[in-house]
Amino acid sequence: xxxxxxxxxxxxxxxxxxxxxxxxxxxxxxxxxxxxxxxxxxxxxxxxxxxxxxxxxxxxxxxxxxxxxxxxxxxxxxxxxxxxxxxxxxxxxxxxxxxxxxxxxxxxxxxxxxxxxxxxxxxxxxxxxxxxxxxxxxxxxxxxxxxxxxxxxxxxxxxxxxxxxxxxxxxxxxxxxxxxxxxxxxxxxxxxxxxxxxxxxxxxxxxxxxxxxxxxxxxxxxxxxxxxxxxxxxxxxxxxxxxxxxx
Numbered sequence: 421x422x423x424x425x426x427x428x429x430x431x432x433x434x435x436x437x438x439x440x441x442x443x444x445x446x447x448x449x450x451x452x453x454x455x456x457x458x459x460x461x462x463x464x465x466x467x468x469x470x471x472x473x474x475x476x477x478x479x480x481x482x483x484x485x486x487x488x489x490x491x492x493x494x495x496x497x498x499x500x501x502x503x504x505x506x507x508x509x510x511x512x513x514x515x516x517x518x519x520x521x522x523x524x525x526x527x528x529x530x531x532x533x534x535x536x537x538x539x540x541x542x543x544x545x546x547x548x549x550x551x552x553x554x555x556x557x558x559x560x561x562x563x564x565x566x567x568x569x570x571x572x573x574x575x576x577x578x579x580x581x582x583x584x585x586x587x588x589x590x591x592x593x594x595x596x597x598x599x600x601x602x603x604x605x606x607x608x609x610x611x612x613x614x615x616x617x618x619x620x621x622x623x624x625x626x627x628x629x630x631x632x633x634x635x636x637x638x639x640x641x642x643x644x645x646x647x648x649x650x651x652x653x654x655x656x657x658x659x660x661x662x663x664x665x666x667x
């Protein structure tokens with residue numbers, strides 16, 4: 421027996437398809453929007469501009485010790501450039517990063533799904549420089565974290581949450597609405613939206629890009645990735661424009 425959220429999600433997909441059929445002249449009945457409503461609310465993603473990401477990196481560079489500054493600059497860079505989850509980034513071991521292939525292996529992904537992420541050459545170079553720093557503390561015996569705190573231990577989620585909130589304030593970032601506040605997770609949202617915007621602007625078919633992005637992000641199915649279309653007004657406008665051109 422499926423729960424209310426699952427039933428609402430399925431009906432939402434049917435409603436969207438019915439609206440498409442109706443728009444091209446097929447006589448169908450569109451299920452009303454108040455039928456099986458989904459009571460769960462998702463936070464509105466805070467989509468970072470390039471200057472805002474740069475401001476976060478600058479704020480991280482002013483942290484209390486050079487190593488701590490390098491750790492949080494590397495963390496923010498990985499979240500923004502690779503679209504991984506915060507928990508995936510802090511769970512990385514040194515052996516999960518291969519500078520020769522430019523790949524990172526996510527072993528502790530959601531639903532225990534492992535995947536490989538290709539990194540841009542500039543990101544590979546930044547991670548290599550971070551790992552080769554002379555002030556890098558020795559890791560606790562038996563542990564080989566990629567991102568390490570000043571105490572030699574793996575950076576904890578609580579420390580990341582506390583420090584990121586401070587960096588947001590330092591960078592001068594403000595909530596855009598009550599439900600739209602800058603979070604570390606929104607760097608992943610920003611990566612996803614920019615990837616889809618790039619596909620639209622280059623005139624690429626969106627379907628294959630959605631499938632590839634879904635795999636990259638570690639989503640259980642591509643339908644979860646389509647949510648990014650409605651999460652960003654610019655994306656939704658481009659999707660609507662392309663649909664109108666194809667009709």
